[in-house]
Amino acid sequence: MPMSLFKRSPWILHYDGSSCNGCDIEVLACLTPLYDVERFGVVNTGNPKHADILLVTGSVNERNIEIIQNLYRQMPDPKVVVAVGACACSGGIFARAYNIQGGIDQVVPVDVYVPGCAARPESIIDGVVSGIAALEQKRKRSA
Amino acid sequence: MKRTVVPMGPQHPVLPEPIVLDLVLEDEKVVDAIPTIGYIHRGLEALVERVEYTEFGYVVERICGICSFMHGMGYAVAMEEIMAVEVPERARWLRLIWAEMSRIHSHLLWLGLGADAFGFENLFMHCWRTREEVLDIFEKTTGGRIIFSVNRIGGVRRDISDTELAAIVEKLQQLGAGFAATARIFETDPSIRHRLSGVGILSREDAHAVDAVGPMARASGIRMDTRLTGTHLYDRLDFEPVLETAGDCLARVVVRVREISQSIDLIRQAVDRMPKAEGAPIEVKVRGLPTGEVFERLEQPRGEVIYYIKANGTKYLERFRARTPTFANIPAMIKLVKGCDLADVPNIIMTIDPCISCTER
Numbered sequence: 001m002p003m004s005l006f007k008r009s010p011w012i013l014h015y016d017g018s019s020c021n022g023c024d025i026e027v028l029a030c031l032t033p034l035y036d037v038e039r040f041g042v043v044n045t046g047n048p049k050h051a052d053i054l055l056v057t058g059s060v061n062e063r064n065i066e067i068i069q070n071l072y073r074q075m076p077d078p079k080v081v082v083a084v085g086a087c088a089c090s091g092g093i094f095a096r097a098y099n100i101q102g103g104i105d106q107v108v109p110v111d112v113y114v115p116g117c118a119a120r121p122e123s124i125i126d127g128v129v130s131g132i133a134a135l136e137q138k139r140k141r142s143a
Numbered sequence: 144m145k146r147t148v149v150p151m152g153p154q155h156p157v158l159p160e161p162i163v164l165d166l167v168l169e170d171e172k173v174v175d176a177i178p179t180i181g182y183i184h185r186g187l188e189a190l191v192e193r194v195e196y197t198e199f200g201y202v203v204e205r206i207c208g209i210c211s212f213m214h215g216m217g218y219a220v221a222m223e224e225i226m227a228v229e230v231p232e233r234a235r236w237l238r239l240i241w242a243e244m245s246r247i248h249s250h251l252l253w254l255g256l257g258a259d260a261f262g263f264e265n266l267f268m269h270c271w272r273t274r275e276e277v278l279d280i281f282e283k284t285t286g287g288r289i290i291f292s293v294n295r296i297g298g299v300r301r302d303i304s305d306t307e308l309a310a311i312v313e314k315l316q317q318l319g320a321g322f323a324a325t326a327r328i329f330e331t332d333p334s335i336r337h338r339l340s341g342v343g344i345l346s347r348e349d350a351h352a353v354d355a356v357g358p359m360a361r362a363s364g365i366r367m368d369t370r371l372t373g374t375h376l377y378d379r380l381d382f383e384p385v386l387e388t389a390g391d392c393l394a395r396v397v398v399r400v401r402e403i404s405q406s407i408d409l410i411r412q413a414v415d416r417m418p419k420a421e422g423a424p425i426e427v428k429v430r431g432l433p434t435g436e437v438f439e440r441l442e443q444p445r446g447e448v449i450y451y452i453k454a455n456g457t458k459y460l461e462r463f464r465a466r467t468p469t470f471a472n473i474p475a476m477i478k479l480v481k482g483c484d485l486a487d488v489p490n491i492i493m494t495i496d497p498c499i500s501c502t503e504r
Contacts, residue, residue: 016160018183021500022208022289024159025252032255032271046155063181064161067153093205096193097186118208118289 009041010132013051015071017104018094019058022118023085027055030121030128037125048074053131054108055124059087059094060101072108078138080131083110084124086117093117144169149485153182157260157489160499164492168485176480178473180503187504191460196222196433199460201292206465207501208289209252212245213443214465215294217450220375221439222296225454226431231424234298236417239376240308241285241293242441243406243413247315248277249444250399250406251322253496254329257396260493261338269325276318280311298426305421308414319407326400339392343479343491346390353474357446358398359495363390369442380412395494432456443468445496467501 016024030037031044045051048071056068072081083104086092090103104110111134114127147168153161161182167175190202203218204211216238223230255270278288284303285291293300303311329335345355350363360367361384368384370377385401387394433454441448446468453462472495479491 015154016183016500018185019500020205020208020211021160021498022205022211025208026289028159029271029275032275033268034272034275048154058183059185061182061184063184064153067161067182071154093202094185094187094190097190099184099186117205120288 007136008052009043010052010128010135011043011045011050012053012055012128013045013048013071013075014055014057015068017056017058017064017068017088018061018100019085019087020118023057023088023116023124026118026121027057027084027124030124035121035125037128042128049076051075052079052135053128054079054081055084055128056081056088056104057084057119059091059103060106061099062101065101065107068104068107078135078142080111080135080138081108082112082114082127082131084114084127085119086115089113089115146174151488157493159256160497162497162499164480164488166480166485166488171485173480173483173485173488176477178477180499182503183500184503188463188465191463193459195458196454196460197296197458199463200294200296203463203465204290204292204294206467206504207498209249209498210245210443210445210448210501211290212241212293213441213448215291216242217439217441217448217465218452219294219296220441221437221450221452222433223429224437224439225433225435225452226296226429228297228427228429230298231427232418233302233420233423234425235376236413237299237303237425238294239413240303240311240410241281241291242375243409244277244280244315246406246444247403248274248281250403251277253444253493254396254399257490257493258329260489261335263335266325266328273318273322273325276314280314283307284311295426297429298424300426302421302425305419312411312414315407315410319404322403326403329396329400335396336393339396339490339494340389342392342487343483343494344389344391345475345479347388349478350390350475353478354471355446355475356468356471357443357496358395358402359446359472359475361385362387362394362398364388367447369440369447372440375441376413379416380409382409392490392494399496432458433460445469445498445501446471465501465504467498467504469495469498469502472497473502 152163163179165177204215251274258266436453449466451464
């Protein structure tokens with residue numbers, strides 16, 4: 001999907017599941033001058049009610065299941081979930097740790113998986129762009 | 144007066160990572176703060192029972208994506224001590240250089256987040272733009288931006304050529320010169336001064352009493368830095384920790400700003416003083432199974448980290464434990480939050496430079 005076809009500005013809600021910080025920092029790095037996704041209208045918001053895309057880094061553990069579900073529930077439809085990094089996709093290196101239950105898809109439906117440990121900013125941006133395509137499809141389906 | 148409890152977190156715009164503070168308020172004053180942690184707990188330390196010691200270094204690195212190099216280094220150094228391995232000198236110098244570069248990138252990252260917390264977004268962008276230049280050097284020398292996996296028990300995986308080392312020093316000095324303008328804003332800008340000066344004062348006595356570490360302690364005038372012990376070749380460098388005495392949020396910012404130029408200078412000294420021995424061995428093969436126990440200390444960007452490792456002669460370690468600097472600084476943060484205004488809470492939380500994934504592992 002070429003960037004010029006963007007009709008809307010996707011707002012992003014970022015939640016750190018139980019990541020090591022690596023992917024979180026790369027998500028933030030996407031906003032800063034070198035990558036600067038804000039020029040495409042991608043805004044990082046702190047309010048789930050404002051968000052179209054939920055970016056989750058890190059995997060699911062006992063404690064954050066509820067938080068992730070809450071955030072997902074509060075987002076307005078249509079919405080898209082992007083799992084960023086190996087941990088969010090499958091549990092990654094921590095899959096065998098006792099407190100880790102696996103990837104984000106255990107809790108909420110995931111539309112885009114972004115691989116990498118840590119995921120590079122380029123691949124995170126690519127994931128978000130794929131997320132926008134999924135968002136448009138959902139919008140057409142619901143309309 | 145009626146008390147109100149305001150829950151802050153786990154998802155909050157100022158927090159890059161989830162932690163919950165239940166703030167008990169009387170009007171606008173915070174009278175109590177009750178932290179709840181566990182949102183990032185993975186059970187990393189218990190993984191030693193399932194991951195062989197040769198591979199556990201990769202897990203240790205992922206305690207935290209900001210200090211990943213230092214965590215990997217701490218594990219490697221501790222295991223080398225248990226197994227009585229003599230590490231080639233060049234590897235030790237390279238570790239020191241990468242460690243100081245980690246400090247530069249971590250402090251730049253934090254200064255950005257701090258600026259964002261006190262509402263100076265422009266400054267946030269400037270700091271992170273500068274940080275990308277450090278990450279470029281990391282990527283060139285180790286292959287990774289965040290997770291490097293360049294440490295191994297017995298040395299390091301990659302060498303840096305002498306010409307490249309000289310180029311790195313030059314690049315970092317240019318970076319330092321360019322950053323000077325941003326640093327001046329942090330130290331002198333009146334709006335930052337209004338926002339941070341006199342906020343969240345940790346006195347020298349209190350810093351001692353709650354065992355603050357790292358820049359937090361140094362901003363309160365305590366001359367404490369693991370690098371002063373001279374381990375990991377720091378005894379070959381001229382080093383004097385950056386101290387401030389005010390103990391407020393501004394002092395903690397200023398300490399980190401100055402530590403950036405100090406780290407650049409330490410790297411310059413290291414490159415000057417390390418033997419020009421390009422192609423010299425950078426690792427030794429390690430064989431056998433470890434037995435014994437060891438404590439290891441390092442000065443991370445956030446303060447002192449302590450590792451404890453117990454090995455029992457099998458390929459799985461018996462115990463791995465890390466006391467990370469944020470864990471040591473949380474009591475200080477709680478102490479500071481009590482009695483401050485609600486609007487100052489984000490600044491106080493940010494100026495301890497919290498790394499929750501280190502704390503909870």
